[in-house]
Amino acid sequence: MLERNHLHIIKEVNRLKSVTAAAESLNLSQSAVSHTIAKLERRFGVKLWHRKGNTLVYSQAGLYLLSLADKMVTEFEHAERVLQEFAQGRRGIMRIGMECHPCEQWLMGKIQQFLKAWPEVDVEIKSAFRFDGIAALKANEIDVLITPDPVNTEGLNFRSVFNYNLCIVVSEQNPLYNKAFVTAHDLEDQILYTVPVGYNRLDVYTRFLDPANVQPKRRVPIETTEMMLQLVSANRGVAALPEWLVSPHESRLGIKGIRIGNKGLQKSVNVGVRDDDLQLDYVKGFIESTRSNV
Numbered sequence: 001m002l003e004r005n006h007l008h009i010i011k012e013v014n015r016l017k018s019v020t021a022a023a024e025s026l027n028l029s030q031s032a033v034s035h036t037i038a039k040l041e042r043r044f045g046v047k048l049w050h051r052k053g054n055t056l057v058y059s060q061a062g063l064y065l066l067s068l069a070d071k072m073v074t075e076f077e078h079a080e081r082v083l084q085e086f087a088q089g090r091r092g093i094m095r096i097g098m099e100c101h102p103c104e105q106w107l108m109g110k111i112q113q114f115l116k117a118w119p120e121v122d123v124e125i126k127s128a129f130r131f132d133g134i135a136a137l138k139a140n141e142i143d144v145l146i147t148p149d150p151v152n153t154e155g156l157n158f159r160s161v162f163n164y165n166l167c168i169v170v171s172e173q174n175p176l177y178n179k180a181f182v183t184a185h186d187l188e189d190q191i192l193y194t195v196p197v198g199y200n201r202l203d204v205y206t207r208f209l210d211p212a213n214v215q216p217k218r219r220v221p222i223e224t225t226e227m228m229l230q231l232v233s234a235n236r237g238v239a240a241l242p243e244w245l246v247s248p249h250e251s252r253l254g255i256k257g258i259r260i261g262n263k264g265l266q267k268s269v270n271v272g273v274r275d276d277d278l279q280l281d282y283v284k285g286f287i288e289s290t291r292s293n294v
Helices: 004-016 019-025 030-044 060-087 101-108 111-117 133-138 203-212 225-233 243-253 281-289
Strands: 049-052 055-058 092-098 121-126 144-147 156-171 191-194 218-221 238-242 255-260 265-274
Touching: 004 019, 004 030, 004 060, 019 030, 055 060, 060 092, 092 101, 092 133, 092 281, 101 144, 101 225, 101 243, 111 121, 111 281, 133 144, 133 156, 133 265, 156 203, 156 225, 156 243, 191 225, 203 265, 225 238, 225 243, 225 255, 238 243, 243 255, 265 281
Parallel strands: 092 121, 092 144, 191 218, 191 238
Antiparallel strands: 049 055, 144 265, 156 238, 156 255, 156 265
16 A cells, blocks of 8 residues: 555655665664655556666656655645644644746735734745646645736636736936836837747737737846846846836836836736635635735
């Protein structure tokens, strides 16, 4: 029978690249770990790994169990924390993941209202899932995803909670600075800084540049908003960012957010949850607490 301790061992062996180190990490003897794995291999008639010099090479069966361990061990650990919270009279833990740095900054302006309204619910922020949030939400590694780019995915539900305009941020030294709005062709000779996601998830491409069959001089993915703004301030390029995020820094950095196209480019912050969790009162409470202007 496959048991939880098997998954723990497999995950630790992979993390530490050594059976001896894994045994020490799990407070077990090396012989106990080796015996446990050997017994599992005999039970199912498979080998999980073999040695190639000093390296452990996983078999197909080993890789499958490693993939399972990555998901299930996290779930077990989360379930234990939730049960402990219940035992202490609390409601549980809500794990929130962010797909972009602006999402994180937006959430920081919202979370206090929820924390005050739901004192019995603990909140964990999972910024490690930035830019891979949908996979994490589907895998039950997070409970809520904050994203500007929802993807229609079976089993997931996305709610728009805040509308805003995307803008092109330019330095006061940039020739575009005095324009009321930028056209797609204005960006042909510009280095464009964006968040590090695929082109198909960047509205400045899918809704602005691609329809005009235009490409910028070069696209440079940057993870942090502050770094983007500093680069723009130095007139190294331009950036595509939410207008609300740029305006507080304009005078300090000598930059300005310019409307994208004559009519602008509207976007929204979205809260994504699993369909099965949508009726949880504190999840609904979180969504409601975020439905207001920044």
